[in-house]
Amino acid sequence: MNISQRYQLSLALLTDMYQLTMAQGYWKKEMQEQEAVFHLYFRSNPFKGGYTVCAGLEDALDLLRNFKFTEEDLAYLKGLKGSQNQQLFEDGFLDHLRHLEFTCDVDAIPEGTVVFPNEPLLRIKGPILQCQLLETPLLTILNFQTLIATKAARVVDAAQGDNVLEFGMRRAQGPDGAISAARAAFIGGVGATSNMMAGQLFNIPVKGTHAHSWVMSFDEEQDAFSSYADVFPHDSVFLVDTYKTLDGIKKAIEVARQMRANGSELRGIRLDSGDLAYLSIEGRRMLDEASFPKVSILASNDLDEHLIQSLKLQGARIDTWGIGTKLVTAYDQPALGGVYKLAAFRQADGEWDYKLKLSEQLIKISTPGILQVRRFYQGNTIVGDMIYSEPLEVNTSGTMVHPNDPTQRKSFSKECHYEDLLVPVFRSGKQVYDSPALGAIQQRTKQQLSLLHETYRRFLNPHIYKVGLEERLHDQKMNLIIQLRKKEQNQEA
């Protein structure tokens, strides 16, 4: 179930005010049908990492498919007043919105693809008024899900094949923060969630047994365990740290013996506090000595990829990792700085004008054109991505230029094969792409990460994957920058 079905409201007003004021401006200046191209991209990998996993496209497509202003939306807009207490949005403009239908072409990188800074994740081409209104919700959806899928991929990587569960709902940024995070975390490789609504909506496996309150509602910890085992003889994981962890483990073993006598097996114990390295090693020893080698140990308590890595280095005997707050909020970097920039605008005469936003910093200057990303493979690894502009002929030598340092160039050998990452998802407002099932997207992430040399996946100072601008595109951009700066100087003079 996608985003437009989750919400009762039309999502047309899920946008910033200035998109609507600009839209009225384009309409009033009769520019509303002029074609524009915008790219959605980010400028650096989150978490100081070496890669990013894109996610959120299915919700974004759903939003586009259902883009429609309702009478309720228009009534709200009609009621807004300007500084002179005048009606801010004109009736004619509101009528334009009333009949507005989505007609753009959209190309996007499929979910679960490994992506890098400066690469358009989504390209939208169509009437500028429509592109403009959609900027904010596209960013909201893709920024957040991409952020969380990336965080999850890192956590799963650190867990080296152990199970990873997401159970951060209570600390998520609102209900939809929890729901979107559960979806994206699954894309990143997490095996299950505690979030029942995400389970219901997306058919993600759900997991969970009991909390401290269950133990506290019995006079004796051991009674709490055996009562739980009565109810769930085949699905019990006991939380053993309500009072004193090692005592809790002893009691869990007692109950596991009773269970075995009754024909069932305890599935696991859970540690939620204390020294997880020490307690898991001790717990494993106690369980093994008591002939419960298959009882697994689940650990939680503010874990993230760095703590998992550290616990592994300490020899912790943890089989399943429960990750909450740090995953669903992407705690160490809670926002991906994705942007959405105008890159081309078609003049009345039908010619494209290429557009960029200047900045003192080269890295913040947007790239003009109608962009595509060509990814090069050498055997089973990916070796570089070349951003090129479709209207330009791509240079045959395959040379690309570093986006922020024109002195660095790279060419790909003729043996490399390549693919273009952006695929058509909408044509003239009609969806032409079916989102894969969520499980298939998770598989894609796994396969994509396997294409990436491990030096790009390490957490500290990862190797920087090469993304460049195709030579002609680079030249076009440089010429445009010089031209704009010259114009500014002439005006100053």
Next chain:
Amino acid sequence: MNISQRYQLSLALLTDMYQLTMAQGYWKKEMQEQEAVFHLYFRSNPFKGGYTVCAGLEDALDLLRNFKFTEEDLAYLKGLKGSQNQQLFEDGFLDHLRHLEFTCDVDAIPEGTVVFPNEPLLRIKGPILQCQLLETPLLTILNFQTLIATKAARVVDAAQGDNVLEFGMRRAQGPDGAISAARAAFIGGVGATSNMMAGQLFNIPVKGTHAHSWVMSFDEEQDAFSSYADVFPHDSVFLVDTYKTLDGIKKAIEVARQMRANGSELRGIRLDSGDLAYLSIEGRRMLDEASFPKVSILASNDLDEHLIQSLKLQGARIDTWGIGTKLVTAYDQPALGGVYKLAAFRQADGEWDYKLKLSEQLIKISTPGILQVRRFYQGNTIVGDMIYSEPLEVNTSGTMVHPNDPTQRKSFSKECHYEDLLVPVFRSGKQVYDSPALGAIQQRTKQQLSLLHETYRRFLNPHIYKVGLEERLHDQKMNLIIQLRKKEQNQEA
């Protein structure tokens, strides 16, 4: 419009799986009607600050009012399988959920109240099965909105009376992250949002003019400004940094002159990059010299309370602060660690058993009882909060004990007046409290912050506001800890 109206789905499954497995456990053990008391509280102020502003209650009440499992929810639960591929939730239990009605008593601290660590923001008393199911969504809603209201209050405090706008939707954690954040930021004191849906839902003032793309869709920056002024003669704020900021300001002044000649006034310019201190001082000088002293300067670009404070110290001439990412994600601490702990459980004989969760750290041991918070005032400032348990007689001297250091005690002078912070919001499942209008909640925040001595409001090493346990409650807690630890020792021996 509250949360249950925003979502099409019932929110009964907006919870963690283990709440439902425990619920089946309570039901199966015939404990489901036994009365419990849970408290929702946090253990430290966010952002290393000296206070917290609570928010989210209206959505929480809405969730409780609409708490109901639908047939769709039950069908989902019925389909879940255990490890032996057996139906995990029994038909009898699902039937219990089908007829479940919310019957609890709830007390809560009104939104916009200044609160401190260890104080229950919400207390729920009723059948343990109901209290348990509601743990996760209550935490999700109150944790996030409290976090953002607090962040907003800090930002507004730093702005010293200047206007503050929230416009973080594009970087928010999903659509509801943006919507909930806009509501909570308004409670914290922000004057307006760019989020149209929040405007529509909550009647928050909305603001916004144009982006870089507007400027880029014209050949000349000055044409972009004058075109915008044509459309919005009385509501124009020009973004001046698309190419070169000081040149942009010159062009804005040119257009402001044309506007004045045509009978309207430019409202402001906006700086979104570069050295905001230098550019705002220069911009102010240029505007003043051109006889535009009333054209305001709006600044944005990853601002937060610390940057605002720094810019003010540098003499920046900024009138309006646009705050995005850092506010709506609470970037430097994106989660409030609120918890929900069982504190009392009524035995079959009608007697309350007081409950706590042990921990090696005193600060992590929960407080048993049925708690209320008494706040003491000396003149126009608040001087300390005493947590007491309603079933215990409150000591007449008003002595309270530091929650984590029993050697520290504090008494209040007889001249102090006091009030109890938790108010009844539900009785026997019926709502008995009307949430104030959002504007009134914002006013309450302002008034509450004025009761707080400024030493508690500073950002670096704020003074610690005194919150203690009433003496008898403290003694009860200590006795219970000693008793539980003794029991553990006896079992070990």
